[in-house]
Amino acid sequence: MVAGKSKISVQDLRVTYGHKAALKGISFDIYENDVFAIIGPAQSGKSTLLSVLNRTLEFTADARYRGIVKVDGDDIRHLHNVYALRRKIGMVAPLPVGLPLTIYDNVAFAPRMAGIRTRDELDHRVEQCLRQAALWDEVKDRLNTLGTRLSGGQQQRLTIARALSHQPEILCLDEFSIAIDPVTTMRIEEVLKDLSQHMTIILVTNLVQQARRLANRTMFLFNGEIVELDHSDVIFSDHPAQHKTYEYVNGIFG
Amino acid sequence: MFTSTKNTQRKKRQELIAKYLLMTMTLLIILPLILIIFYLIYQASPILSVDFLLKNPIRGMRDGGIWAPLLGTIYLVLISLLIATPIGVFAAVYLNEYARESWLTRVINLAVVNLAGVPSIVHALFGLGAFVLFAGIGRSILAASLTLAIMTLPVIIASTKEALAAVPVAFRQACWNVGATRWQTIREVVLPNSISGILTGVILQVSRAAGETAPIMFTGAVFYKAIQEGDLLAYGLLDQCMALSMHLFTISTQVPDVPVALPYGTAVVLLGVVLLVNALAIVLRFKIRSRKKW
Amino acid sequence: MRLRELVNSKELLKEWMIEKLIWICGISAIFFVFGIFFFVFREGADYLLRGFKVTEFFTSIEWYPTSRTQVRYGALALITGTFSVTLLAMFIAVPFGLGAAVFISEFCPPRLRESLKVIIELLAAIPSVVWGFIGLTIMNSLILNLFSAPIGLNVLNGGIILALMSVPIIVSIGEDALKAVPDSYREASLALGCTRWQMIFRVLVPAARNGLLAAVLLGVGRAVGETMAVLMATGHSIRIPGGVLEPVRTLTATIAAELGEAPVHSDHYQVLFIIGILLFSITFVVNLTADLVVRGIRRK
Numbered sequence: 070m071v072a073g074k075s076k077i078s079v080q081d082l083r084v085t086y087g088h089k090a091a092l093k094g095i096s097f098d099i100y101e102n103d104v105f106a107i108i109g110p111a112q113s114g115k116s117t118l119l120s121v122l123n124r125t126l127e128f129t130a131d132a133r134y135r136g137i138v139k140v141d142g143d144d145i146r147h148l149h150n151v152y153a154l155r156r157k158i159g160m161v162a163p164l165p166v167g168l169p170l171t172i173y174d175n176v177a178f179a180p181r182m183a184g185i186r187t188r189d190e191l192d193h194r195v196e197q198c199l200r201q202a203a204l205w206d207e208v209k210d211r212l213n214t215l216g217t218r219l220s221g222g223q224q225q226r227l228t229i230a231r232a233l234s235h236q237p238e239i240l241c242l243d244e245f246s247i248a249i250d251p252v253t254t255m256r257i258e259e260v261l262k263d264l265s266q267h268m269t270i271i272l273v274t275n276l277v278q279q280a281r282r283l284a285n286r287t288m289f290l291f292n293g294e295i296v297e298l299d300h301s302d303v304i305f306s307d308h309p310a311q312h313k314t315y316e317y318v319n320g321i322f323g
Numbered sequence: 324m325f326t327s328t329k330n331t332q333r334k335k336r337q338e339l340i341a342k343y344l345l346m347t348m349t350l351l352i353i354l355p356l357i358l359i360i361f362y363l364i365y366q367a368s369p370i371l372s373v374d375f376l377l378k379n380p381i382r383g384m385r386d387g388g389i390w391a392p393l394l395g396t397i398y399l400v401l402i403s404l405l406i407a408t409p410i411g412v413f414a415a416v417y418l419n420e421y422a423r424e425s426w427l428t429r430v431i432n433l434a435v436v437n438l439a440g441v442p443s444i445v446h447a448l449f450g451l452g453a454f455v456l457f458a459g460i461g462r463s464i465l466a467a468s469l470t471l472a473i474m475t476l477p478v479i480i481a482s483t484k485e486a487l488a489a490v491p492v493a494f495r496q497a498c499w500n501v502g503a504t505r506w507q508t509i510r511e512v513v514l515p516n517s518i519s520g521i522l523t524g525v526i527l528q529v530s531r532a533a534g535e536t537a538p539i540m541f542t543g544a545v546f547y548k549a550i551q552e553g554d555l556l557a558y559g560l561l562d563q564c565m566a567l568s569m570h571l572f573t574i575s576t577q578v579p580d581v582p583v584a585l586p587y588g589t590a591v592v593l594l595g596v597v598l599l600v601n602a603l604a605i606v607l608r609f610k611i612r613s614r615k616k617w
Numbered sequence: 618m619r620l621r622e623l624v625n626s627k628e629l630l631k632e633w634m635i636e637k638l639i640w641i642c643g644i645s646a647i648f649f650v651f652g653i654f655f656f657v658f659r660e661g662a663d664y665l666l667r668g669f670k671v672t673e674f675f676t677s678i679e680w681y682p683t684s685r686t687q688v689r690y691g692a693l694a695l696i697t698g699t700f701s702v703t704l705l706a707m708f709i710a711v712p713f714g715l716g717a718a719v720f721i722s723e724f725c726p727p728r729l730r731e732s733l734k735v736i737i738e739l740l741a742a743i744p745s746v747v748w749g750f751i752g753l754t755i756m757n758s759l760i761l762n763l764f765s766a767p768i769g770l771n772v773l774n775g776g777i778i779l780a781l782m783s784v785p786i787i788v789s790i791g792e793d794a795l796k797a798v799p800d801s802y803r804e805a806s807l808a809l810g811c812t813r814w815q816m817i818f819r820v821l822v823p824a825a826r827n828g829l830l831a832a833v834l835l836g837v838g839r840a841v842g843e844t845m846a847v848l849m850a851t852g853h854s855i856r857i858p859g860g861v862l863e864p865v866r867t868l869t870a871t872i873a874a875e876l877g878e879a880p881v882h883s884d885h886y887q888v889l890f891i892i893g894i895l896l897f898s899i900t901f902v903v904n905l906t907a908d909l910v911v912r913g914i915r916r917k
Contacts, residue, residue, distance in 0.1 A: 125499050130423050150629065156502035166493045169516055178511070179501035184628070228497070235501055334812045341814040345720035348713050352784050353736055359751055410642050417643025421636070427644070433908060434646040440835070440904035441653060441897060442842025443745070444869045448876075448893040452656035456881070473649050480646070504628075506635045527742075534744025537844040537869075541876055568746045568845075575750055576849060590750050594743065601742040605735055 073100040076239065076269045077122065082136035084117050084126070084293075091117045093293040094136070099286075104261070104270045106284030106301065108277060108317070114293045115273045116163075119241050122271075123158045124151050140239075156183065159232030163244040165224035167216030168231075172199075172208050175216040175227055179235040194234060202230035203260050222253035229257065233264075240264060241271040246279065258283060277318050281305045289314050363594065367587035375588055379549050380565075384574050385581050389589055391550045394557060395464075395564030396596075399539060400532045402468035402560075403475065408525055410472075411479030412514075418480070419487040420509055439477035443537040446474045450542040463561045467543025474538055475528045482527060486520020487513060519611045526604035530597045536568040544569040546577065567593045654897060660882075661890030668884070669891065680855045682875065682885040690888045697857045698865035702847060703840045705776030705861060706783055710840075711833055713780070714787030718832070721788065722795040723817055734789070741785035745845040752778040752850025766862040768852055773861040775851035779843055783836035790835055794828020795821060827910045834907035838900050844869040868892050 077099040084092040092114045099105045107115050120126040121134050124145055138145050140154060148154055156179070168175050176195045185191060195212070199205040204226040208219070216227055225245060232240060242261070246254040261270060261283060274280050280287050281301060288298040289311075297304060297314045309315050378388030414435075422428040450470030460466045490513050498508035514521075536544075544566045550557035558564050571593060575586040658665075670690070673679075677691025721733050756777060757769035764773075798821055806816040822829065852864025853874070866874075872889050879886040 123500060125496065128496075128499065152502045152504060155500060158500075160500035162493065162496065162500075164493070166491075166497045168494055168497055168512055170512075178498070179503065182498075182501070182503040182507045182511070231497070231501060338812045338814050341817075342720075342724050345716050345724060348716035349720045349733065352713055352717055352781070352788075353733070353740070356740060356781070359755060362755060363751075410645055413639050413642030414645060417639045421639060422643065431644060431646055433905070434650045436908050437650050437901055437904050438646055438653075440838050440842070440900050441650075442844065442869055442900055444844040444872050445653065445657060445842070445893050445897050445900075448657045448660065448872065448890055449653040451876075452660040452890070453652060456660075457656065473653075476646065476649070504632045506632055506639075530742050534742070534746065536744070536746040537873055540873065568744055571746050571750055572845065572849070575753055586750065586754075590747050594747050597742055597744055597747075598739055601739055605738065 073102060075099070076101045076103070076141065078137075078139040078142075080137040080139075082118075082121065082134060082138060084114070084121060084132065084134045086129070087131045091132075091293055092121075092134075095290075095293075095295050097288060097295065097298055099269060099271065101269055102265065102267065103286060104265045104272060104284045106272045106274060106280035106287040107290055108274060108280050108287060109290035109296075110275065110317070112292075113290045115290055116243055118290075119160065119243055119271070119273060122239075122241065123155045123160060124148075125155070125160075156235040157238050159229075159235070159237035159240040161225075161228050161232050161240070161242040161245050163247045165221060165228045165248060167219060167224045167227055169215065169217055171213045172216050172219070172227065173212040176230050176234045179231065183235060198230040198233045199227075201233050201260065201264065202226045203256050204230055222249040225249050225253070226257065226260075229260070237268070239269045239271065241273070243273045244275060246274070246276065254279075277305070277320075289317060291317070360594070363587055363591050367584055367591040370584040370588040371591065376592070377552060379552055380547070380570070380574075384547060384570075384578050385585070389567065389570060389592060390552050391548060391557075392565040392567045392570035392589075393592070394550065394555070395544065395548075396533055396567040398464050398558050398564055399468050399471060399543075399566060400529050402464060403471035403532050404525065404529060406469060406472035407476050407479055407528055411476050411524070411528075412483050412521060414476070415480045415483035415487060416509060416514075419484050420505065420513065435477050435480055438473070439481075441474075443474065443535060446470055446538040447541050449473075450538060455542055461561065462541070462545075462563050463543050464558060464564050465543070465560050467539040467564075470538045470542045471532045471535060474535065475531045478528045478531055479521075479524045482524025483517070483521045486517035486524070489520065490516050519607055523604045523607050523611075526600055526607070530600040530604070533600070534568055534593065534597050536566075536572055539566055540569060546573050567596070654894075657890055657893045657897060661887045661894060663882075664884050664887035665891055665894075669888070674891075678855070678857060680871075682879070682888065688884070690884075692868070692871075692892065694855045694857050695866055695868045695871050695892070698851070698855075699841060699867040699869070701772050701858050701861075701865060702775040702779060702851060702867055703837060705772055706779035706840045707833070707837060709777065709780035710783045710787055710836055714784045714832070714836065715791050715829060717784070718788045718791030718795060718829075719817055719822075722792045723813065723821070734792075737785045737788050740781070741789075743782075745782065745843060746849075748778050748782055748846040749849030752846060756850065760862075764862060768862075768864050770850055770852035771862050771864045772851065772858050775847045775865070775867075776861065778846050778850050779840045782843060782846060783839045786839055787832045787836040790832035791825075791829050794825040794832060797828060798824045831907040831910045834903055834910065838903040838907070841903070842869065842896060842900050844873050848873050868896055872896075 075098045080096045081094050082092055083090065083094050107118065109115055121138060126132050126134060140157065145154055168178065170178065173195055176198050177191045180191060180194055196205060199208065204223060207223060216224065219227060225248065245257065264270065272280065272283060284301045286299065287301045287304040289296040289304065297309055297311045303309055304314060305318055375388040376393060377390050379390050381387035418431060450466060454460050454466040454469050455462055494512050495508050498512055543563055545563045548563060548565050567589065571586060571589045574581045574589065674690055674692050676693055677689060678694040679689035679691040680694060681687055681689040721730055725733065752774050756774045760766055760774055761769040802820055802824055803816060806820045847867045848870040851867060851870065853866055854864040855866045858865045872892055876889050879889060
């Protein structure tokens, strides 16, 4: 596989919560239209990394980050318009969060906030995103019911639809399958394979097999440091560069 | 087999005594009050009628109804509400959504606590010094409402803060993640989902403002002022007005030879308004607790 | 059209302006507290700096504000009035309030607890002028009949009314404090064979000490600052009371009773504002202490 253009570039990123270090100086690149998996046990800094990317880390009172994070070559620390950055990135949280709005409004929320008001365009966009998230057929007749009334699996797809609603170039999924059944998980994985054609996908997961199925490249984070970053074939082979990776992937520790 | 020894029997007895002693104490706080309320209603019963509400006081406030004070109270409450609600809600939004752990936040919280603790008569002095004299508004409904608004601000701040804090953080994060600004998040998701809690605060503010006497005594309420009966727009913003609480004070202490039922009737109406409004807030709160959308 | 280009500098400016507006409302409470102090001080400052006799104010019982020949502003009797009524009120309200707090938090079945809390809340909502009216009518005749006192409007009357007014705040804050004690304390002491009675007085009350103290302090703050009820229920006699059946006048009642008749900016008028400063300072200190005490618990 040929490495493409760098979409996200991270250099010596360190994050602290108060006195506690969450990321201890990590550097890596994510290429355009790549599916990039981040694996590692709980508390190893995976979710923190995602919140640095779209700068929602700054809503956590005592969190600080140092180092350089570039998205499309721009240092995100010096952005004039942070909302543009957040719209460039779609974010799916571990537990599905349906906003207490109707299904339609959940998906139309981001476009509306961005200033799109015409009904036609909103309708079009809602349908497109719900289709992309493989939810359209199940909800097309009840777009006006509350999003929170949907089942867990449907809500997670609703969150994905919402994350797509502002047409991001990067889609981050943070352990999206934690609260849903295996069948739905497989459906969403199919969806992700389609999306990866024209989008960079970052997949945070502690399901090793999921990373193996989907990702081109995989990064193993442990305790705020990168243990190993390589093509998935290598990480999940019998001979990764680090013995620790082998142990984690094969469930010997973690 | 366990047999109860003397010691455990004694302990049991002790515990029962304690329980009933404390229960008696609780009842002693509550029972007299219920009796008092019934007594007030009993004394007021000869005079309570729709006419009593809709007629002006007449013959030197020794006869007639309570129309002018009732309408005055409504004016004071509504105008103070209009002033206090936006400031209070925004202040709570600041404290809950923007403020971080810092000295400024501590000082604000302290100020809110102190604002709630300042004696009502000191609020009256403040209203007189600041609005009536310094700002030159004069004794008027506006000056009295401003004074009431500042006095009742902590009520709105406290309930709104509680309501905002009950909205899950995950909702906000979801909004931020799709690029909504902080204000958009607050406007579209946080406020709509805490509206019932905010309403509770507003209702409590109404009940507090309706009952206060001291703060309006020197800022806008007068002993007597006749207005057009049945005219809801009888007062102007810069007029002085009568008020129920002040009227109760006047006819029970300042005017001689008032028929007994008259002050009782006024007290019952005032008490009724305040307790009903409060009960509404309580019902609303139970409703919120039992019916969440998430 | 790509969405991210849609947010322009106008939108960012709007966001900035709303944030500033919210910030201003946020800090407004500070301004109001300072404003209260400033304007009350401003009205009294002239006399305070010119002819005000501090010693006389605090040590003399001669309060002759309207005398033609011998104007005196000795507030000792008024201070004693406030003090005596508050003391009596706390004497009644603290045991009853804390007792009720313990009952509601520890002995009460949940359903009854909710109803009791609602009643206590309604109790807190009764306007002070209605309390004053109750003192003036019902309490007055009760005291006249039960104690065959010459006057029914006295320290006892005001004390009972103030006690009833302060009880709700003591109960609700006290109950919060007891609820904040971890259940493990309760379970551990019951497991050791304590009765509930012992558990409450040897374990719970000491553990919730600070919160209960704050509850009492806030009750004191309420009682000191109360105006209408004491104005109507304590009689109008400016002197140091010799017993609970004697009438008194409090600081708050004095302002309420005399401000209407004192010509604006006269010495008398300014002295009433100085009393206001005194009241403001007392409640400020009481509330501040209560707040510090409460914060002390949370930090633990």
